Amino acid sequence: MKILILYFSKTGHTLEAVNATAEGIRAAGSDADIVEVHDFEAAAVAGYGGIILASPCWSGSVTPWGVARPVLRALDGLQPDSLKGKRCGGISVHSKMGGKTTVKCLGNLLSGKGCEDYRPGPAAKAGVPFSLWTGPSVGAQDEERFKDYGAEFVA
Numbered sequence: 001m002k003i004l005i006l007y008f009s010k011t012g013h014t015l016e017a018v019n020a021t022a023e024g025i026r027a028a029g030s031d032a033d034i035v036e037v038h039d040f041e042a043a044a045v046a047g048y049g050g051i052i053l054a055s056p057c058w059s060g061s062v063t064p065w066g067v068a069r070p071v072l073r074a075l076d077g078l079q080p081d082s083l084k085g086k087r088c089g090g091i092s093v094h095s096k097m098g099g100k101t102t103v104k105c106l107g108n109l110l111s112g113k114g115c116e117d118y119r120p121g122p123a124a125k126a127g128v129p130f131s132l133w134t135g136p137s138v139g140a141q142d143e144e145r146f147k148d149y150g151a152e153f154v155a
């Protein structure tokens, strides 16, 4: 199965999670393409069996949404049924807390585009509040969680 991992990352930490997830997918024998949201063309999803959205937690600790705006904008171009029949996932990173809210919200967004099979992934700690600068990386244990998630996603 070929998987699209669509991500935004201001200071690089979500990308760390994305790379680990892709490593897990590839180790399990599937293909993963990593696409930054600004390079995303909605028509491309037709070529994938699954899509994983990756967003840093933006206000997920204080609001019921928490997805980074560039990720929201990237989804605008998708038709409401464009993810029908596709396996979907979501992952996040946060500096303190709220990433689980982000992962939940990513599922709601994907459902709004026709996804009926959402598999929520990990949310891990990395970075600093408000992403003012590059902070601590995703830890080794969390990297393993993302790898395991990637492998399970394509099982």
Ligand SMILES: Cc1cc2nc3c(=O)[nH]c(=O)nc-3n(C[C@H](O)[C@H](O)[C@H](O)COP(=O)(O)O)c2cc1C
Residues within 6 Å of the ligand: 008, 009, 010, 011, 012, 013, 014, 015, 056, 057, 058, 059, 060, 061, 062, 093, 094, 095, 096, 097, 098, 099, 126, 127, 128, 129, 130, 131, 132
């Ligand atoms: C607008 C904004 C809101 C944020 N809100 C939260 C939050 O609610 N909880 C939290 O733990 N971190 C929050 N952060 C910090 C990021 O989630 C954290 O720095 C993350 O590691 C950034 O990932 P990135 O390097 O992929 O952009 C916020 C950052 C920004 C820019």
